[in-house]
Amino acid sequence: MKKSYTLVLLLLSFSMGGILAQVPRTMLVEHFTQASCGPCASLNPALHTLLENNPSVAYIKYQVSWPGTDPMNAHNPSHVNVRVNFYDVTGVPSTIFDGNVYKGSPSGFTQAMINNRASVSSPFSLTVSSRLNPSQDSIFVTAIVRKEADTSNTGVYTRIAVLEKHIQFTTPPGSNGERDFYHVMKRMLPHAVGTALPAAMAVGESDTIEVAWKLANVYDIEQLMVTAFIQNNNNNNVYQAAFTEAGMTSADKSLDIPAIHLYPNPAMSQCTLTFPFTEKSTISLLNMMGQNLLTEMPGTACSEYTLNVQNLQPGLYLCKVSEGSQEFITRLLIQAQGL
Numbered sequence: 001m002k003k004s005y006t007l008v009l010l011l012l013s014f015s016m017g018g019i020l021a022q023v024p025r026t027m028l029v030e031h032f033t034q035a036s037c038g039p040c041a042s043l044n045p046a047l048h049t050l051l052e053n054n055p056s057v058a059y060i061k062y063q064v065s066w067p068g069t070d071p072m073n074a075h076n077p078s079h080v081n082v083r084v085n086f087y088d089v090t091g092v093p094s095t096i097f098d099g100n101v102y103k104g105s106p107s108g109f110t111q112a113m114i115n116n117r118a119s120v121s122s123p124f125s126l127t128v129s130s131r132l133n134p135s136q137d138s139i140f141v142t143a144i145v146r147k148e149a150d151t152s153n154t155g156v157y158t159r160i161a162v163l164e165k166h167i168q169f170t171t172p173p174g175s176n177g178e179r180d181f182y183h184v185m186k187r188m189l190p191h192a193v194g195t196a197l198p199a200a201m202a203v204g205e206s207d208t209i210e211v212a213w214k215l216a217n218v219y220d221i222e223q224l225m226v227t228a229f230i231q232n233n234n235n236n237n238v239y240q241a242a243f244t245e246a247g248m249t250s251a252d253k254s255l256d257i258p259a260i261h262l263y264p265n266p267a268m269s270q271c272t273l274t275f276p277f278t279e280k281s282t283i284s285l286l287n288m289m290g291q292n293l294l295t296e297m298p299g300t301a302c303s304e305y306t307l308n309v310q311n312l313q314p315g316l317y318l319c320k321v322s323e324g325s326q327e328f329i330t331r332l333l334i335q336a337q338g339l
Helices: 038-052 071-075 077-087 111-118 250-255
Strands: 028-033 058-063 094-097 102-104 124-132 138-147 156-168 180-189 206-214 224-232 238-243 261-263 270-277 282-287 292-296 302-308 315-323 326-334
Touching (some): 028 038, 028 077, 058 156, 058 224, 071 077, 071 180, 077 180, 124 156, 124 224, 124 238, 138 156, 138 224, 156 206, 180 206, 261 326, 270 315, 292 302
Parallel strands (some): 028 058, 058 180
Antiparallel strands (some): 094 102, 124 138, 156 180, 156 224, 224 238, 270 302, 282 292, 282 315, 315 326
16 A cells, blocks of 8 residues: 655755745646546556555545446535536546646556656645544644745645545445545535635745535545645646645544644744643654654743744744643744745
8 A cells, every 4th residue: 555644745945045946846646537437447556556656646536427326426526527627627537647747548647757747846835734623523624835936826726635545345336346446535625726825925935724624425534634736727737735644533633622823833033832831741843754853841831832943944843742641733834044
């Protein structure tokens, strides 16, 4: 199985004469298929194997309404249709790579295309995180877009898709014999159109998008994951993508209540945490590889605590508050000073 990570793209931004450098990209494959499509059943396995061998490539499957029965399409036909119309998809299976790099049969999509595209940098970095509420009936998603290099914001949208990483039926749900379906789009947030990038967003600035969805028609909540991507509507170009890990279970309840709030976020030299600290609280700052970079203890009960982060490199970090066996985690983006 494909090994994915709670991602997302940790990309260090650095100053170059006042303009930030472009950053590496996570690529996106969007695949249109159907449970009663004969060619889909014969071509999908090879595409799945190719993507499993490229775990840094984000992957979304849209189950369309033709040529026959597909219960997964019936769960959300309107959002699927928006993406079908966006790309003018007229037949399945059809594979789209990074919006405008490739469109056609999955049999024509190759490792060489992935390798070539990986060398093309992006003017945006993107992170996405997700969590379930304690009753596990709703998902909350946060996406942070950061503009790393000068490019137009016109027609640029951030799109967020909640997926089921693996849906397995005991008997085929359609007529083509397929029983296993991967990275199936369940819902796009806040809707299929996405969220427009702020027109005045400048290099070095970030845009935070927070959305939620009350779960519906989900086969297995432990297979839920989220993929986000930044796309230009004028030419379909996908600038950047990011995705979360599947497997959100009751362990994620600790992310909900109480919550850690950080300000400013992004931060440069210091940030303040608001949290019901006790004398036994421990504050840790980790990089996205899980390495501990800073540990402090308030030493007394308080509601606010300030961290000095001026010696840390620009990038994305995890801020963790530990109290006994409980851990509360949020994300902190540190940007270069003077921006």
